[in-house]
Amino acid sequence: MSKYGKEILLGAAPxxxxxxxxxxxxxxxxxxxxxxxxxxxxxxxxxxxxxxxxDRRAKAKAPSFMTFEDIGGQDRxxxxxxxxxxxxxxxxxxxxxxxRPLKGILLTxxxxxxxxxxxxAAAHYTNSVFMAASGSEFVEMYVGVGASRIRDLFxxxxxxxVKEKKDSAIIFIDEIDVIGGKRDGGQHRExxxxxxxxxxEMDGIHTSESPRVLIMAxxxxxxxxxxxxxxxxxxxxxxxxxxxxxxxxxxxLNIHAKGRPLSExxxxxxxxxxxxxxxxxxxxxxxxxxxxxAMREEASVIGQLHLSLAVDKVMLGEKTDRESTxxxxxxxxxxxxxxxxxAERVRPGSVSQVSLSPRGKALGFVRHNPxxxxxxxxxxxxxxxxxxxxGGSVAEEMFYGGRSTGSRNDFEQALQxxxxxxxxxxTRLGIIDRNMVTKQELMKENTAILEEVTNATRSLLERxxxxxxxxxxxxxxxxxxxxEQFRELLVRLEQPQIA
Ligand code: ATP
Numbered sequence: 001m002s003k004y005g006k007e008i009l010l011g012a013a014p015x016x017x018x019x020x021x022x023x024x025x026x027x028x029x030x031x032x033x034x035x036x037x038x039x040x041x042x043x044x045x046x047x048x049x050x051x052x053x054x055d056r057r058a059k060a061k062a063p064s065f066m067t068f069e070d071i072g073g074q075d076r077x078x079x080x081x082x083x084x085x086x087x088x089x090x091x092x093x094x095x096x097x098x099x100r101p102l103k104g105i106l107l108t109x110x111x112x113x114x115x116x117x118x119x120x121a122a123a124h125y126t127n128s129v130f131m132a133a134s135g136s137e138f139v140e141m142y143v144g145v146g147a148s149r150i151r152d153l154f155x156x157x158x159x160x161x162v163k164e165k166k167d168s169a170i171i172f173i174d175e176i177d178v179i180g181g182k183r184d185g186g187q188h189r190e191x192x193x194x195x196x197x198x199x200x201e202m203d204g205i206h207t208s209e210s211p212r213v214l215i216m217a218x219x220x221x222x223x224x225x226x227x228x229x230x231x232x233x234x235x236x237x238x239x240x241x242x243x244x245x246x247x248x249x250x251x252x253l254n255i256h257a258k259g260r261p262l263s264e265x266x267x268x269x270x271x272x273x274x275x276x277x278x279x280x281x282x283x284x285x286x287x288x289x290x291x292x293x294a295m296r297e298e299a300s301v302i303g304q305l306h307l308s309l310a311v312d313k314v315m316l317g318e319k320t321d322r323e324s325t326x327x328x329x330x331x332x333x334x335x336x337x338x339x340x341x342x343a344e345r346v347r348p349g350s351v352s353q354v355s356l357s358p359r360g361k362a363l364g365f366v367r368h369n370p371x372x373x374x375x376x377x378x379x380x381x382x383x384x385x386x387x388x389x390x391g392g393s394v395a396e397e398m399f400y401g402g403r404s405t406g407s408r409n410d411f412e413q414a415l416q417x418x419x420x421x422x423x424x425x426x427t428r429l430g431i432i433d434r435n436m437v438t439k440q441e442l443m444k445e446n447t448a449i450l451e452e453v454t455n456a457t458r459s460l461l462e463r464x465x466x467x468x469x470x471x472x473x474x475x476x477x478x479x480x481x482x483x484e485q486f487r488e489l490l491v492r493l494e495q496p497q498i499a
Pocket of ligand 1: 110
């Protein structure tokens with residue numbers, strides 16, 4: 001009965017009021033009082049709801065125990081960050097020497113490289129309370145709401161530090177560019193107010209203050225940030241958190257392999273090699289997807305094949321069961337053979353898989369296996385790269401007399417590489433500033449380069465016509481050829497002709 005007490009009371013109240021009215025009692029004061037009580041009740045409830053939700057947010061953002069050892073690679077970034085954090089730990093020395101407190105550390109780098117992990121590890125390293133928020137959480141339609149959220153965040157961080165008896169708090173703001181973008185006068189006033197509030201809170205941080213507050217922020221668009229944020233005394237420590245190199249990738253894979261049953265034959269080094277330009281988040285995803293493939297097959301351990309499929313999935317997307325016609329499959333096979341033959345010729349041993357199984361938007365693909373991480377390219381290397389990209393469309397032209405829409409992505413890559421050549425002074429235009437040359441000049445050089453490379457690709461592939469003709473059926477039947485299988489085929493079919 002008590003369970004429905006509130007409902008019964010709410011239902012009975014109007015009945016009593018109407019009854020009194022019919023008895024001729026003046027009910028206006030009663031209704032007036034009820035309205036005031038009602039408003040008070042609802043305001044109170046809303047406030048409780050809000051603080052419960054901010055409590056929830058704080059809880060949801062509470063760090064899962066994270067140390068610098070749990071972060072793969074990023075040795076330089078970790079070292080720089082630890083050095084900066086020592087400012088927070090050695091505050092007695094800082095006070096004695098009159099050093100201005102470190103207020104803000106900005107982590108910059110591509111998505112998924114471990115910036116949030118770094119902030120969490122920083123909180124653990126300095127034994128601080130950790131509060132996190134994302135720039136987009138402060139964006140509201142109503143002017144002033146974002147600013148008051150910033151105020152609340154700082155208040156909450158200090159209150160939590162006091163409650164948990166800690167000397168310091170780290171506030172982490174992800175996507176700082178959302179609120180910290182350049183103020184050019186044309187922006188929404190709400191953004192300005194939020195940013196101003198953040199600057200005010202930062203200016204209010206003093207060495208003597210307890211608990212001490214350090215703000216860490218992350219962005220992958222540092223150039224977008226307002227200079228007021230970056231000036232000394234604000235976010236004046238900038239730490240780059242880059243994509244991992246091969247050694248770091250192996251480290252990250254090993255971290256995420258912990259606690260997962262791996263087969264004896266697993267070669268994580270090979271996976272680290274194949275995952276050039278993968279972020280930490282993508283590598284975590286590779287391990288996770290490999291485990292899912294193992295589960296699908298009801299395998300007791302994760303094998304090399306599961307990992308290899310997982311790399312494809314993270315790179316290109318899930319396998320799709322698009323039914324294609326025989327003609328379409330043939331065209332896709334010739335297209336992929338075109339890429340693969342050029343790749344093996346210009347970079348022997350570089351093909352790690354030729355596949356006809358559709359993944360994501362691709363109907364087929366060739367997976368390349370970089371010999372080593374490379375960050376610097378010569379003119380010849382870029383041209384070879386363009387040849388590999390154009391190999392598919394040139395093969396289609398050779399066998400069908402024309403191209404298809406399947407080369408769109410390849411052309412985008414080729415054009416991007418031509419742009420890189422131009423900006424690096426590797427073309428006949430010499431060292432240029434794009435504003436100093438006309439569009440026509442750029443277009444002319446672009447066309448000339450692509451024409452030359454296309455011709456070179458065509459003459460290379462023409463010499464391998466026999467390989468195309470004889471390996472087409474094999475690829476269609478097998479659907480997937482490993483790098484080794486493809487190389488064996490190439491050698492066998494090529495015997496009478498020398499490339
Ligand atoms: P974003 O810029 O998109 O917010 P981020 O740089 O903050 O990304 P994190 O959120 O720190 O990236 O990383 C996402 C996930 O990727 C982590 O939870 C972790 O599983 C994995 N990860 C990323 N980098 C590393 C790393 N260096 N070592 C181990 N795991 C990593």
